[in-house]
Amino acid sequence: MFIVVGVAVLLQLSSLITAEVEWGTFRPHSLIAVRATAPHSPFFGFAYHAADSLNIRHVTNDNQNAIASFSWSRHDGRTFGDQEIRDVGLNLLVKTSFLNHPTHKNACALRVAAEALDQSKPIKPISLVFYAVAAPEELDPRTNKVSKTDEGEWGSLGFEGLPYLSDEGLRDDVRIVGHANSIGGRYSILLKQPSLGSLSVTSFSEPTKTIHAGGASGSRSLIRSRADKPPDPPNFLSNFHVSSSVAQPQTAWAIEKILSKALVSRSLTTDGTKSLYVLDDSVKESSPGAFVQRILQPPFEIDASFVLHENRDEKTINAIEDDITGDNLTSHLENRRNVFDNKFEHVYQLNKKGLNEQEQVFAKAALSNVLGGIGFFYGSSLVKTGLDTNGLSHKNVVMLPPISLFTATPSRVVFPRGFLWDEGFHQLIVQSWDPALSQKCLLSWMKVGQDNGWIPREQVLGIEARERFPEHVRHLMVQDPAVANPPTILMPLYTLLSNGINLSTGDRVEDDNADDGERNLDLQKFTRSILSPSIRYYSWLKSTQSGHIPDSFRWRGRSDDISSPDGYPLTLASGLDDYPRALAPNSEETHVDLHSWMAWASWALSRMSLSAGDNTSATEFLTEHRKLKSKLIEIHGKAGETGDDHLDYLMCDHDGMDKVCHIGYPTILPLLLGLLDPGDKRVGAILHALQDPSLLRTRAGIRSLSKSDEWHRKGNDYWTGSVWMPFNYLALAALRKKYSIQDGPYxxxxxxxxxxxxxxVLENAFNVYMQTGHLWENYSPDDDGHGKSGRQFTGWSALVLLIYADKFNLVIS
Structure with missing residues (x-):
C-alpha cells in the first residue's frame, strides 16, 4: 500500500484557472479521441482494424511498423483539428477532424474518413469501432481500489432506446447516453449512418472460377461455374453492431485489449473459408464503456457528435447535433481551416518571408502537432522519500494525492505526458500562437509544485499513464524530490510577461475562441500570482542543488549505480542524460550548465518581479544575477585562460580538483543564455567551437558533444553528439538577439x-520531414542528418517554426 503525503494547494493559482470544462483532443496518446479538461472526464473516439484481423489501431504506438506517420496538418489548440494517418499496412489514408461547436459550448464532433493510399492496390474492408468510456482515472490512494464515493464523477453510460437486438445489428443511427458530474451532468453521443462506404458486393465474394471445355471442333469455350452476379453479402455487414464493455472500471481505458475480446469471428461463406470480426450485439443497462462498430469499404466517412444536455430541450439538442454532422460539419470545418490559415500568416508571416508552399505546410504541421499534443491528465505521482548519505532519496515510495495537469507533451508516441524541462520550450511555441492557452498550461504546471517549491520532473499521472509506462525504463516513473531539472519553465513565464502581452488579446485574432474569463484576466494579477511559486521553485533549486563552495551548483542524482552502457555515470537531472561528466561522482563537483541556468533564472526573476511591481525583489534578484555571473567565470573559466588556444577559454565542469572539459552543450550554454559580455574572449572561444566541424559544427546544426571527444557517440548515443533543436534554437537566439547586433570584436x-x-538547421529538419513525415527527437550529427530516437517528436523539435518566423522571444539575458 502507498503512503499518502501532503501536496501544495495554491489558491491564488486555482482562482486564475478557469473551472469551465473544455472539450478537445486532450488524450494525445490516442490516435482519434476527445475528452474534457476535467478529472474523471468521459472520453470517446475511434479505433480501427482490417475486418478480418484483430490488429487494432487505437493508441499511437500500435502497429508502428504499419503506420508510417500520423500528423495534425492544422490544429488551433482549442476549436478544431485535421489529422492524417498514413497506414501503409492497410493501404489506408485515414483523415480525422475534430470540431467544437462554433457557438454552443460543450458540444463537439469527430469525423473519420478513409481512402486507399495507393489506388492501384487492393484494400480490405475496414472495421471502424467507435468507443465511449466512463471510468475513473485514478484509484483511491489509501486503498488502491476504485473510490465508491467518487463514482458520480465519471458516472455511467449506455445505449438509448435500442430495439430487440439480433445478430443482424442496427440499421439506424446509434445514440449513447450518459451522466457524469465531472462534466456537468447528462450527455448524449450520436453516431450517424456513414455518408460513404457502402459495401461492395465484390469485396466479399470469392473469385469467379472459370472452366475450359473443349468443343466439337476442338476449340475451347468458357463456362462460368456460378452466376455472373456474385451473391449479396450477409445482411449483418451493412448495419451497426454494438456491445457494452465487459471491463472493470479501472481497466476500461485499455480499448485495444477489451475490443479484441469483444469481437467474434463470423463466417461469410457456408463453408467457413472467409470470416470477419464483428461485435456480438449484446448490451447492458450500464457499463464502463460502449462500442459501436461498422464494417466499411473505403472510401468512407462517418460522423459522431457529443452534446452536454445542460438546460437544453430535446429540440435544441437535435438541432445542435444536426449542425455538427453531415454537410454542416463540412462547412464548419472548411471555415475553421480558412481562419487557421489566415491567422497563421498573420502571426508568423511565412508567406511574406518567401517560404515555399511545402515549407509552409511543414511549419503548420510543426505548430499543429504541438497544439494537438496538449493533454489533460489527472492522477497521483509516485515519489521517493528518505535520504541516503549522498542526499539521494531511496527509502519509501509514496503516492501523492491526485492532481490535474494541462500540458503540452514531447511526443504522442514516446512521451505522451508532461515533462518539466521540455515544457519550457513547448510553451514558447504555444504562446507565440495563443498566449491565453499558454497561460493555462503554465498556471497548471506551477500549481503542481510542492510546498517547498519542488516540481516533479516527469508527470506520470493516473492509472493509464502508469500502466502504459515503458517497462524497460519503469524505474524512472518514480520521482525523486532530491533531483531537479533545468528551470526552463521560467522561460515562457518570463517571456509572456516581458513581451508585454495583454492576455485579453495578445497575438490573437477576433475569432480566436477565448472565453470572457480569459479575455478579462489582468496581466499584473497573473504576474503577482505566478511570481510567488516561481520564486519558491528557484529557492528550492538553490538550496538543494548548491555546490560545496558558495554560489556554485551541482546536479544531484549522479551515482555509479545509474550508468551508461559504457559504464560512466548518467546525469538525468541535467536533462542531458548520457552527456559525460566526471567519471567518479562526488560532492565537490560543480556543473557549468546548472550554474548557467541559475544565473539566467535569477535575471528572469528580476524582470518578472519588475512586471509584478515588486521592486525590492527585482533589485535582490538582479544583484544575485550579477554575483552568479561573476562566480560562473571565477569557478568554471579560471584555469588555463592565459594561453592563445581557443579551447583554453571554454568554461567547463570541475570535479573538485581539476577542470573536466567535454566540449558540448554545457560549455557553450553561457553564450546560449546571453551570460557573456560581447567583448569577452570566451565568446570568441565558443564561436570557434560552434564553427569548427571537428568540434561542434554539423550539416544538421550544432552537435551536443564535440566530435573530438573520446565519448563522442558513446553511452546511449543520445546527448553524446546528436543534434538537438532546443540548444540550436538558443544558439540562434543568442546570435540573433545579442552577439550579432551588439558592438564587440566577434x-x-x-x-x-x-x-x-x-x-x-531548417534545411535538415525540412528534408527529413519530407522523407519521413516526422519531426524527430534529435538528428544524426554525421552522415545525412537523419532523424534519431523518437519519431513523431513534435515537442521542442517544433521550434523550427519560431526559427522560420524569427521569433526568439527575448529568452536570453
Whole structure:
C-alpha cells in the first residue's frame, strides 16, 4: 500500500484557472479521441482494424511498423483539428477532424474518413469501432481500489432506446447516453449512418472460377461455374453492431485489449473459408464503456457528435447535433481551416518571408502537432522519500494525492505526458500562437509544485499513464524530490510577461475562441500570482542543488549505480542524460550548465518581479544575477585562460580538483543564455567551437558533444553528439538577439554563423520531414542528418517554426 503525503494547494493559482470544462483532443496518446479538461472526464473516439484481423489501431504506438506517420496538418489548440494517418499496412489514408461547436459550448464532433493510399492496390474492408468510456482515472490512494464515493464523477453510460437486438445489428443511427458530474451532468453521443462506404458486393465474394471445355471442333469455350452476379453479402455487414464493455472500471481505458475480446469471428461463406470480426450485439443497462462498430469499404466517412444536455430541450439538442454532422460539419470545418490559415500568416508571416508552399505546410504541421499534443491528465505521482548519505532519496515510495495537469507533451508516441524541462520550450511555441492557452498550461504546471517549491520532473499521472509506462525504463516513473531539472519553465513565464502581452488579446485574432474569463484576466494579477511559486521553485533549486563552495551548483542524482552502457555515470537531472561528466561522482563537483541556468533564472526573476511591481525583489534578484555571473567565470573559466588556444577559454565542469572539459552543450550554454559580455574572449572561444566541424559544427546544426571527444557517440548515443533543436534554437537566439547586433570584436563572426546555422538547421529538419513525415527527437550529427530516437517528436523539435518566423522571444539575458 502507498503512503499518502501532503501536496501544495495554491489558491491564488486555482482562482486564475478557469473551472469551465473544455472539450478537445486532450488524450494525445490516442490516435482519434476527445475528452474534457476535467478529472474523471468521459472520453470517446475511434479505433480501427482490417475486418478480418484483430490488429487494432487505437493508441499511437500500435502497429508502428504499419503506420508510417500520423500528423495534425492544422490544429488551433482549442476549436478544431485535421489529422492524417498514413497506414501503409492497410493501404489506408485515414483523415480525422475534430470540431467544437462554433457557438454552443460543450458540444463537439469527430469525423473519420478513409481512402486507399495507393489506388492501384487492393484494400480490405475496414472495421471502424467507435468507443465511449466512463471510468475513473485514478484509484483511491489509501486503498488502491476504485473510490465508491467518487463514482458520480465519471458516472455511467449506455445505449438509448435500442430495439430487440439480433445478430443482424442496427440499421439506424446509434445514440449513447450518459451522466457524469465531472462534466456537468447528462450527455448524449450520436453516431450517424456513414455518408460513404457502402459495401461492395465484390469485396466479399470469392473469385469467379472459370472452366475450359473443349468443343466439337476442338476449340475451347468458357463456362462460368456460378452466376455472373456474385451473391449479396450477409445482411449483418451493412448495419451497426454494438456491445457494452465487459471491463472493470479501472481497466476500461485499455480499448485495444477489451475490443479484441469483444469481437467474434463470423463466417461469410457456408463453408467457413472467409470470416470477419464483428461485435456480438449484446448490451447492458450500464457499463464502463460502449462500442459501436461498422464494417466499411473505403472510401468512407462517418460522423459522431457529443452534446452536454445542460438546460437544453430535446429540440435544441437535435438541432445542435444536426449542425455538427453531415454537410454542416463540412462547412464548419472548411471555415475553421480558412481562419487557421489566415491567422497563421498573420502571426508568423511565412508567406511574406518567401517560404515555399511545402515549407509552409511543414511549419503548420510543426505548430499543429504541438497544439494537438496538449493533454489533460489527472492522477497521483509516485515519489521517493528518505535520504541516503549522498542526499539521494531511496527509502519509501509514496503516492501523492491526485492532481490535474494541462500540458503540452514531447511526443504522442514516446512521451505522451508532461515533462518539466521540455515544457519550457513547448510553451514558447504555444504562446507565440495563443498566449491565453499558454497561460493555462503554465498556471497548471506551477500549481503542481510542492510546498517547498519542488516540481516533479516527469508527470506520470493516473492509472493509464502508469500502466502504459515503458517497462524497460519503469524505474524512472518514480520521482525523486532530491533531483531537479533545468528551470526552463521560467522561460515562457518570463517571456509572456516581458513581451508585454495583454492576455485579453495578445497575438490573437477576433475569432480566436477565448472565453470572457480569459479575455478579462489582468496581466499584473497573473504576474503577482505566478511570481510567488516561481520564486519558491528557484529557492528550492538553490538550496538543494548548491555546490560545496558558495554560489556554485551541482546536479544531484549522479551515482555509479545509474550508468551508461559504457559504464560512466548518467546525469538525468541535467536533462542531458548520457552527456559525460566526471567519471567518479562526488560532492565537490560543480556543473557549468546548472550554474548557467541559475544565473539566467535569477535575471528572469528580476524582470518578472519588475512586471509584478515588486521592486525590492527585482533589485535582490538582479544583484544575485550579477554575483552568479561573476562566480560562473571565477569557478568554471579560471584555469588555463592565459594561453592563445581557443579551447583554453571554454568554461567547463570541475570535479573538485581539476577542470573536466567535454566540449558540448554545457560549455557553450553561457553564450546560449546571453551570460557573456560581447567583448569577452570566451565568446570568441565558443564561436570557434560552434564553427569548427571537428568540434561542434554539423550539416544538421550544432552537435551536443564535440566530435573530438573520446565519448563522442558513446553511452546511449543520445546527448553524446546528436543534434538537438532546443540548444540550436538558443544558439540562434543568442546570435540573433545579442552577439550579432551588439558592438564587440566577434559581431560579424556571430552574424555569419547565425545565417549559416539557421540555414543548416531548417534545411535538415525540412528534408527529413519530407522523407519521413516526422519531426524527430534529435538528428544524426554525421552522415545525412537523419532523424534519431523518437519519431513523431513534435515537442521542442517544433521550434523550427519560431526559427522560420524569427521569433526568439527575448529568452536570453
Amino acid at each position: 559581431r560579424f563572426q556571430a552574424e555569419k554563423l547565425y545565417n549559416e546555422l539557421r540555414k543548416a
